[in-house]
Amino acid sequence: MESIEERIKRVIANQFGLRLDEVRDDVRFAEDLMVESIEVIELISALEDELGMEMPGDMIHRNRTVGELIEYLKKRLATSS
Amino acid sequence: MRVAIFEDQFVDNLKPFTLIRPSFALRCGPSLLYEKVLKAFPNEQIYIFMRRHLCEAFISRMQHAERINGINNLSALRGDGVLLLNGRWIVDRGMIPEGDEVVAVHEGAVVYAYLRKTSIEKALEVSDSVEKLLEWARKEIGEKRIEVKGLINYPWDLVEHNRDEIRREFNAFEELNGVSPREFRGLEIMGDEDWVFISRGARIYPNVVFDTSDGPIIIDEGAIIFPFTVIFGPSYVGRDSWVVGGKIREGTAIGPVCRVGGEVEESIIHGYGNKYHEGFLGHSYVGEWVNLGALTTVSDLKNDYSNVEVYVNGKLIDTGRIKVGSFIGDHTKTGIGTLLTTGSNIGIMCNLVSDGRPPPKYMPSFTWYIQGKMTRGPGLKKMLETARIAMSRRNVQMTKAEEELFQRIYEETREERDKIIELYGRRGR
Numbered sequence: 001m002e003s004i005e006e007r008i009k010r011v012i013a014n015q016f017g018l019r020l021d022e023v024r025d026d027v028r029f030a031e032d033l034m035v036e037s038i039e040v041i042e043l044i045s046a047l048e049d050e051l052g053m054e055m056p057g058d059m060i061h062r063n064r065t066v067g068e069l070i071e072y073l074k075k076r077l078a079t080s081s
Numbered sequence: 082m083r084v085a086i087f088e089d090q091f092v093d094n095l096k097p098f099t100l101i102r103p104s105f106a107l108r109c110g111p112s113l114l115y116e117k118v119l120k121a122f123p124n125e126q127i128y129i130f131m132r133r134h135l136c137e138a139f140i141s142r143m144q145h146a147e148r149i150n151g152i153n154n155l156s157a158l159r160g161d162g163v164l165l166l167n168g169r170w171i172v173d174r175g176m177i178p179e180g181d182e183v184v185a186v187h188e189g190a191v192v193y194a195y196l197r198k199t200s201i202e203k204a205l206e207v208s209d210s211v212e213k214l215l216e217w218a219r220k221e222i223g224e225k226r227i228e229v230k231g232l233i234n235y236p237w238d239l240v241e242h243n244r245d246e247i248r249r250e251f252n253a254f255e256e257l258n259g260v261s262p263r264e265f266r267g268l269e270i271m272g273d274e275d276w277v278f279i280s281r282g283a284r285i286y287p288n289v290v291f292d293t294s295d296g297p298i299i300i301d302e303g304a305i306i307f308p309f310t311v312i313f314g315p316s317y318v319g320r321d322s323w324v325v326g327g328k329i330r331e332g333t334a335i336g337p338v339c340r341v342g343g344e345v346e347e348s349i350i351h352g353y354g355n356k357y358h359e360g361f362l363g364h365s366y367v368g369e370w371v372n373l374g375a376l377t378t379v380s381d382l383k384n385d386y387s388n389v390e391v392y393v394n395g396k397l398i399d400t401g402r403i404k405v406g407s408f409i410g411d412h413t414k415t416g417i418g419t420l421l422t423t424g425s426n427i428g429i430m431c432n433l434v435s436d437g438r439p440p441p442k443y444m445p446s447f448t449w450y451i452q453g454k455m456t457r458g459p460g461l462k463k464m465l466e467t468a469r470i471a472m473s474r475r476n477v478q479m480t481k482a483e484e485e486l487f488q489r490i491y492e493e494t495r496e497e498r499d500k501i502i503e504l505y506g507r508r509g510r
Contacts, residue, residue: 017507030390030397034504036422036442037383057385 004051004077005070011046012066015039025067029060047073053080083150083158084122085165086115087130087211089190093394094235095169097410097428097446098351098368100490101483103131103139105168108351108366109239110246110334111254111299111317118166119148120253121174126150128157130211131168134489137482155205155214163201165194165215171231171242184215186224187232191215196222235393236366236408237400243349244296244332247315251297254278262291276314280304295331325357336369338475346381348406353475365406368413368429370471377415380423380439381406389424392443395497400424410446412468428494430464430487441505445498447491455505457498461491 002010009023016033029035035043040060048055051073063069092099098107105115112120119127128151131139136152143149151157166172170192177185177193184194196204196218203221208214233239260279262268267287270277276293279285280302288308291298296315300306303321312318312329322335325342329335333345336352343356346363350356354367358375365379381404383389389405390397407421410429421427422439428446440450449458458464465487469479 015508017509031395034392034441034443034501038422 004074007050008047008070008073009066011050012043015043015046023066025065025070027066028064029066029069030064035060051077053077082125083128083161083163084118084125085128085130085158085163085211086118086168087165087215088132088168090212091169091190091234092132095233096394097408097426098236098366100429100446100494101135101138101411101486103129103135103168104233105129105131106139106143107233107239108334108336108349109171109233109242110244111250111301111319112246114168114171114233116145118172119145121172122164125164128152128154129168130155135486138480138486141480141482155208155211158201159205160198161201162195162197165191165196165211165218167192167232169233170229171233171246173229173231176227176229182222184218184222184224185227185229186219187227187229188234190232191219192227192229192232194218194222235391235398235400237364237391237402237405239349239366240332240347240364240406241402243334243347244315247299247317247332247334248296250317251276251278251299251315254280254299265289272314301337319352327359330363347404351411353472353477363406364404365408367409368411370412370468371409372414372471373409374415374417374419376417377419377421379406379421379425383423391424392426412464412471414467429490430468432458432464441501441510443501445501446494448498448502454510455502457502461488 009020013020013023044055063072086105088104092104095104106113127148129149130153182195182197182200185192204214204217208217231242255278260281262270262274262277262279265285268285269290272293276297277291279300282302283300284305286308289306290311293314298312298314299317301320304318305323307325309326310324313331315331316329317334318324319335320337322337322339325340327342328344330346332347335341335350339350339354340357343359344361348362348365350367351369353369354371356362356373360377362379363381386403389400389402391400405424407425409427412429413427413431416434419433419435420439422442425442427444430447431444432449433440434451436453438453449456472479
């Protein structure tokens with residue numbers, strides 16, 4: 001069974017056409033992936049569908065790397081459950 | 082006293098415009114930054130210090146060459162006191178104390194420095210570049226921290242200061258012998274008529290409205306304002322430019338030999354630009370020889386009113402502003418109906434052909450965006466051919482030095498271009 005971390009990385013990989021091994025914790029959404037505001041909305045929507053909960057619109061801005069986002073979402077999931 | 086204008090290490094933050102010109106040749110209001118220095122110091126010898134590879138192309142095209150006493154010639158500074166001015170600064174002579182040795186620094190950058198003759202001699206003994214000379218001065222003379230508004234850090238700072246510069250430079254135009262607006266039948270002035278300057282040789286057709294309620298309007302020599310144009314001050318229409326109908330909103334500076342229509346607000350069109358047709362351009366800076374196809378429209382406000390972020394030099398920068406448009410590099414063309422997302426930064430010699438969706442927010446120089454995908458396009462040779470055709474339509478020939486500069490920049494930007502094309506290609510753009 002996939003871990004939370006693997007599920008988040010799979011969603012990110014699908015959104016940006018990356019291989020799973022390329023979605024490292026240190027990848028930066030802005031500088032490395034050049035994610036734009038529309039793509040941020042699409043990514044949040046895909047993560048909401050995957051994890052089954054609502055997420056704030058500024059979470060990519062506040063968590064600038066894949067690793068930071070994973071940690072943030074793990075905490076959020078733990079709190080909500 | 083001698084005056085030396087220098088570029089510093091922050092020029093990369095003004096890309097794409099500083100890829101092919103020194104930072105002091107950017108426009109803010111009616112004039113370029115170095116032209117403001119020439120006006121502020123009409124009787125002093127002027128020296129410029131700039132990136133060596135830009136020199137020949139810059140000189141081949143520059144106005145006022147007769148005012149420049151030397152380029153990158155440090156030893157020419159010997160024999161007198163020297164005022165060194167950062168080329169990114171909208172010079173304000175009133176801020177510079179007369180006669181005192183000073184190195185004025187703002188946010189880590191030298192804004193201006195004055196060194197007496199003896200200090201210059203000492204500095205030159207240990208300096209082989211203007212950077213080293215300034216390093217010596219910072220250490221030996223000491224830094225004075227100052228607050229300054231007109232230091233241009235990013236392209237949007239030029240847009241921010243544009244309206245104030247039009248207001249400030251209006252006084253100099255007023256001293257020239259202009260034509261009374263009353264001589265143009267059908268020109269309606271809303272506001273103070275004294276805030277209109279129309280140069281001799283400019284033409285204004287009937288059914289034109291000038292609104293000076295918020296600032297002056299300057300129509301420079303040989304400019305033509307066609308019917309059904311409304312211009313709101315402060316605005317500047319440059320030499321031999323045409324406004325072919327539409328709304329020129331406040332804070333707009335149009336450089337020489339442009340063709341502008343549709344709606345423009347708080348924007349700078351550097352010169353030789355075409356935006357002939359309908360479409361909105363706001364809070365933007367447009368380089369030379371750009372053609373914006375009909376209905377090209379720029380967003381300058383995000384739907385959630387958050388600060389606009391712009392990719393500059395590989396980093397996403399929060400502009401701290403909610404209204405920021407696009408920055409469009411020299412010789413870039415957009416096809417009909419192109420939409421540019423808020424805070425786009427488009428390189429030089431790009432070609433954007435709309436498929437209805439906005440292109441990526443950052444387009445490296447010499448890329449094409451066509452059928453929703455970023456590509457390398459047809460290569461530099463074809464791009465140069467197109468540029469030569471565009472220039473010949475305004476009776477300008479690309480110089481050998483300019484061509485060589487484009488070839489150099491093409492190679493210098495290759496790695497970034499390849500990387501970003503691959504990045505976007507993998508997500509189908």
